Amino acid sequence: MITRRTALAGLAGALASPAIVAAQTAKPLVVRFGFANVGVDNRQFSGGSSLAVAHAEHYFEKELADSPNVRIEYFFFKGAGPAVNEAFANSQLDFASQGDLPQVVGRANGLKTRQLGGNGAHGPMYLAVPANSELRSVKELKGRKVSIFRGTNNHLAAVKVLAANGLTERDLQGINMDEASTNAALATGNIDAAFGNFGLLLLERQGLVKIIYTTKGDNPAFERQGTLIADDGFVTRNPDITQKIVTAFVKAAHWSSQEENRDAFFEISARSGRPAAAYNGDFSGQALKYRNSPLIDDYLLEQYRTQARQAREYGLIRREVSIDGWFDPQFLQAALKQLGLERYWSRYDAGGKPQDKA
């Protein structure tokens, strides 16, 4: 894995990176791409989304093959969305795959970002308990030790689900834990329950937990969203590179939306260490085209408006956040046009119903 040389080189490189960033005006450009999750055992892979496929199958590198001075570096954050925000806040990332709540939190705190495309809409959230637990429903969580990874889009979904059952976060003993810690704690029964997504499915496959509730099939307002988001300054300075990134992203989204690729999509996602079957379960009953659509349509916009409003209502953010001017469909439109995919995905209106072709 990490040899001494790589470790020291990595350390030296990281120390020198401010210098690299400062020299950006010269030709060699490093595009820094972050993922708000990390694979099992810190595997540097993500899964279950177009961007995960784009990374794993080198879509970005292929698209940038004619710009030899441009290199991409990938970062996978154990600290999820909040950690991605910390990196954005320090101008250490240019693009990211991130969920709705942390993006809203970032915007509420003045992060200058731009939304470029959808990545993982209609995402389910799960509530898991240790396999031998007696808990059966959300209501029984009162007073229990529950893992909630704060600041992630699981957090907002959890808050909404709790509210629908007459509970607030303070009614539980909520512990802030990342995916790996949550898995370990559930496996040993150190906590009574956990809210989460893909990671919990992995445990269910291993028979270590039971999923006692999922937002799938429940109120669609509980679903999680994610997007391809970028540092506003970078996009302004490098529109050509941004376009290439978005085009590659759309290509990956197209591949990921074709049903004949369904099994392959889960296999690629399994590089994150979570079994293909887990992703299969997460996507069951939903068309790939539905989950992996990159479109910025009225549905996505309305979702984000709602998330922003509810985040404020539940006290997760301190000020009102408007999504005006945040979403920039121009790169997406250009890519769709270039690839002839303008009619491929359905546009959904604010209520979630397919719109007639415009």
Add this chain to the structure above:
Amino acid sequence: MKRALRGAVLPVALLLLWELANRSGWVDPRILPPLERVARTAVDQVVNQGLLGHLGSSLLRDVIGFTLGTLFGLAVGTVLGLSRIADRLFMPTFNGLRQIAILAWIPLIAIWFGMGETAKIVFIMAAAFIPVVLNTYEGVRSASAQLVEVARALTFTRWQVVTRLYLPSALPSIATGVHLALIYAWVASIGSEYFMTVGPGIGGMIIAGRERFEMDLVMLGVLILGGVGYLINRSASLLEAWLLRWQRA
């Protein structure tokens, strides 16, 4: 000789108990892995998983943070000790801020410096900085009034007074400060790996072991920390002694 033997009794007894507990199936091997497994993991880690690389990264981070923090601390401590105005202006704020447990600064530093090595090094610097400032300040401040007279008599320049008189006389205090800084910096180095973004390091290895529920990895980490801790303590004492020898020269 007798003392050495006595000293070995408890550790040996513990090891025997450990083996027994495993052999008899008394204890869940996940909670207490057999000794052989810990040994095998150790070998595997060194040979296959780059354990030495991790250790090297932790130590490198430690040394960089320690050096920067100590140098900075020496400068600031000297100024505060020499200048009554600076003392009265800044010491109360410094004393107030240092009441906040050092680990409590991690979230703020993480937000202010983001991911990567910079944030970790800033934290380690802070951990080393505090004892060095305090002890240098004390040492310089309590330099006797006679020194001031001598300085006048010898018509030293300001710089010479500081380097030839004040600092040498403050050396015992400074040595204590540096000793503490070395220890605090090491603990801070581990802390930074626990709480900031993943990177190479022993702390990261321990956290990974905990998450994967690999007790042998965690125990190995504890042993390494103990060993390195011992070396750091010894180095700190040696460093302190060396600094004091310098004083007599």
Add this chain to the structure above:
Amino acid sequence: MRTASLPLPAAGVSFPPAAVALLFPAFLLVLWSLAARLGWLPPQILPAPEEVGSALLELARNGDLARDTGISLLRVVEGFAAGCVLGLLLGVAMGLSPTVEDYVRPLFTAFAQVPTLGWIPLLMLLVGIGEGLKILVIAKAAFVPVTLNTLAGIRAVPAHYSEVGTVFRFSRWQMLSRVIFPAAVPPIFTGLRYGLTHSWNALVAVELLASAEGLGYLLVWGRQMFWLDTMMAAMAMIGIVGFLLDRVMAMLEARLQRWRVA
């Protein structure tokens, strides 16, 4: 002839130390407010001081701050008490009996080389992440300095004290209670003070890693949600409580001194 000190203000002009102490913080506050207002730093890096103030007030008002502080304090008290008792016992045993020391010292030293932070993941695997973990970690943090200082204190009792005791034909118990312990109290108390400081730091460490409540927990929650104001409020409370704990120990120490002299 110039000395190394900066020239003092003209004779006759002196400022009360308290006022001078507040000058720099006041200056920082003004700078901070200006920076926030003029947008020198992005708001996610530095919120306006008014926001931090109102966050503090809000936390105080809705009882969150009081509750989390109370929980943290309780944990420290319990862990510290446990660690002190064990530390005193071991320190006294080792101090009074060289045999015991021979047997125990090497293992103890090895144990003490590993920083508290290093023990936390191990303990998490052994006892989970409940209250037990917190108390154990805090107790460990107090245990080492208390043991060491108690041992040193007992050792440091001058030989002629014991001789005086022998002259008076003190019994073993009288020797201990009238001669050895009173003489060892100051270093033992120093050990207790260090122990409390280490305990408080250990509490912060363990609450940052795995907790459902307490000041460290508040700090983590704030970090996840980018609530810098909450984070700073929690940090301020951690500093204040840490300071007060040490002040209390210092006062007790002073009182003990007076009692000894009497």
